[in-house]
Structures are given as C-alpha cells and as structure tokens.
Amino acid sequence: MNVTLRQLRVFESVARHLSFTRASEELFLTQPAVSMQIKQLEGQVGLPLFEQLGKRIYLTEAGRELVGFARRIMRELREAQLVMEELQGLNRGRLGVAVATTANYFATHLLAAFSRRNPGVSFSLDVTNREGLLRLLMENERDVVIMGQPPEGQELVADAFMANPLVVIANPDHPLTREHDIPPERLQNELFVVRERGSGTRVAMERFFARQGVQLQSEMEMSSNEALKQAVQAGLGLGLVSQHTLAMELSLGCLAILDVVGFPIQRQWYVVHRAGKRLSPVAAEFRRFVLEEAEDHWQLPQQPTDSSA
Ligand code: PGA
Numbered sequence: 001m002n003v004t005l006r007q008l009r010v011f012e013s014v015a016r017h018l019s020f021t022r023a024s025e026e027l028f029l030t031q032p033a034v035s036m037q038i039k040q041l042e043g044q045v046g047l048p049l050f051e052q053l054g055k056r057i058y059l060t061e062a063g064r065e066l067v068g069f070a071r072r073i074m075r076e077l078r079e080a081q082l083v084m085e086e087l088q089g090l091n092r093g094r095l096g097v098a099v100a101t102t103a104n105y106f107a108t109h110l111l112a113a114f115s116r117r118n119p120g121v122s123f124s125l126d127v128t129n130r131e132g133l134l135r136l137l138m139e140n141e142r143d144v145v146i147m148g149q150p151p152e153g154q155e156l157v158a159d160a161f162m163a164n165p166l167v168v169i170a171n172p173d174h175p176l177t178r179e180h181d182i183p184p185e186r187l188q189n190e191l192f193v194v195r196e197r198g199s200g201t202r203v204a205m206e207r208f209f210a211r212q213g214v215q216l217q218s219e220m221e222m223s224s225n226e227a228l229k230q231a232v233q234a235g236l237g238l239g240l241v242s243q244h245t246l247a248m249e250l251s252l253g254c255l256a257i258l259d260v261v262g263f264p265i266q267r268q269w270y271v272v273h274r275a276g277k278r279l280s281p282v283a284a285e286f287r288r289f290v291l292e293e294a295e296d297h298w299q300l301p302q303q304p305t306d307s308s309a
Pocket of ligand 1: 101149
C-alpha cells in the first residue's frame with residue numbers, strides 16, 4: 001500500500017467533516033485537489049472509503065477502519081516532532097540514567113549538580129546491581145549507565161571517570177581495628193557479610209580472595225549496601241564495600257576500615273552506553289559532565305585519621 005501522509009491528512013479531514021468542501025477550506029486546497037487525493041488513496045487501498053447517499057457522504061466500513069489508523073499515524077508524527085524539538089535544546093530534554101546500587105551514593109549528587117546547571121532537564125533514575133545494569137544495556141533501555149568495568153566482548157562504549165576503592169569494614173570495637181598490615185589469610189577466621197550474587201562488589205571480592213588463595217567462612221548474604229553495613233555495625237561479621245558508601249558511617253565513627261594487605265581493591269567507575277547508540281544532546285552533555293566534572297562534585301569519604309584511639 002503506497003499511501004502518502006498528504007493523502008492520509010486529506011482523508012482524515014474529509015472523514016471528520018463528512019464534506020469535501022469543508023475539508024478543502026480547512027486545508028486551503030481546491031475541491032478537485034481534495035477529490036483527487038481521495039481517489040488516489042482509494043486506488044491504493046483497493047476499496048471505496050466514502051459512499052454517497054442523496055446529497056450526503058458517509059464513510060464505508062473500510063473508511064471507518066482507515067480513519068483510526070490515519071489518526072494514530074498523525075498523532076505519532078506530532079509526538080515525534082515534539083520529541084525532536086525537545087532534543088534540540090538542552091533545556092527541555094529527558095535523561096534516562098541507570099546506576100549501580102553502589103554508585104547511587106554519588107550519582108544523585110552528580111544529577112543534582114547537572115540539574116542545577118540545566119534546570120529544564122527531567123530525569124529518571126534506575127538503581128540496580130551490575131547484573132541488572134548489563135541487562136538494561138543489552139536492551140538499550142537507558143541513555144547512560146554508571147557502573148564498574150563492563151565485561152569485555154560486549155558492544156559497549158565505556159570510559160572510566162573515578163576511582164572505586166573497595167575496603168574491609170568492621171564494627172569499631174572489633175579487635176582487628178587496632179591492627180595494621182593484616183594479612184588477608186587472617187580473614188579466614190572471621191565471619192563475613194557479603195553482597196548478593198550479581199553485585200560487582202561481590203565479583204571483585206571473590207576474585208581478590210581467590211587470587212590470594214583465601215577461603216572466607218560462613219558468608220551471610222545481604223542484597224544491599226545499607227543492609228550489609230547495618231549487619232557489620234551490629235557485629236554480625238566483617239564486610240566488604242566500596243568506600244563511596246561510607247560517608248555517614250565514617251563521619252559518625254560507627255564503622256571502621258581495616259588495614260588489610262592488598263586493600264583497598266582498586267576498581268574504577270565507568271560511564272557506559274551501547275556502541276552505535278545515538279546519544280541525545282542531553283545524554284551527550286551528561287556523559288561529558290560525568291567524565292570531566294564528577295570529581296568536582298563528590299569527594300571520596302575518608303576515615304578520620306585518629307579513629308584508632
Ligand atoms: P554493585 O556495584 O556491587 O552495586 O553491583 C557495581 C560495581 O562495583 O560494579
């Protein structure tokens with residue numbers, strides 16, 4: 001069916017007014033031009049769209065069906081036009097961002113700073129673990145993703161922008177908080193609270209201890225950094241988290257970072273999108289902002305130096 005948008009527009013107008021004359025007035029066309037468009041459309045469709053009874057015209061069944069499609073097509077076209085207009089200006093775009101559970105501790109600060117500078121931009125933010133993010137990337141569901149290093153061999157554009165040190169944490173009363181240069185093997189005797197499978201922190205932790213030949217005892221699994229920190233604070237065991245998650249606990253002194261040899265495990269944060277994806281101007285600007293300015297808007301939380309007292 002080789003139908004043009006112009007034919008559909010004329011047809012919709014005639015169908016709405018049930019009058020060739022009124023449609024020609026609305027569209028600033030001559031009446032023969034309107035009749036010609038309808039005739040060509042009927043030729044393409046292979047069925048009459050109007051029937052004449054006395055002086056009045058009516059839609060045929062095919063006409064009634066087609067007018068629904070014509071309206072939907074025109075509505076979609078208007079929508080597309082609106083979206084294109086929005087994308088042309090940084091000030092009216094929409095940004096879909098997905099971040100790792102662990103990255104959320106700083107991502108909201110970055111979004112706040114970006115939004116102060118571009119007040120017209122609206123956001124949606126998804127927070128999920130590494131596995132969830134890889135799925136979103138494969139489905140091409142978000143403009144920009146912030147996560148740990150993505151796996152090789154995927155069609156992704158990934159650039160590192162900030163360090164992500166992973167540390168071992170303990171309740172401040174734990175005896176190991178008073179020791180220095182703790183060999184990783186010593187941790188074999190300790191109970192550990194760990195993140196859920198699918199978490200990037202968990203993957204990095206397992207890789208580190210496997211390389212050291214250390215087997216951790218009785219792992220208790222927690223599905224969020226918050227739950228894990230609470231458990232460690234409550235004395236359930238030691239934990240391993242990104243230092244980025246510890247702003248509050250380090251400043252309140254309710255968790256301590258242990259001085260374990262080989263730690264912190266040095267990871268990086270990456271800003272990622274699918275290769276070949278066409279970034280909107282807002283998404284491209286946000287990506288630039290993260291790569292060039294993230295560290296101006298977020299400082300890695302530090303353990304106070306006199307906390308061993
Ligand atoms: P996650 O952090 O542990 O919240 O998945 C992401 C990562 O470190 O890759």
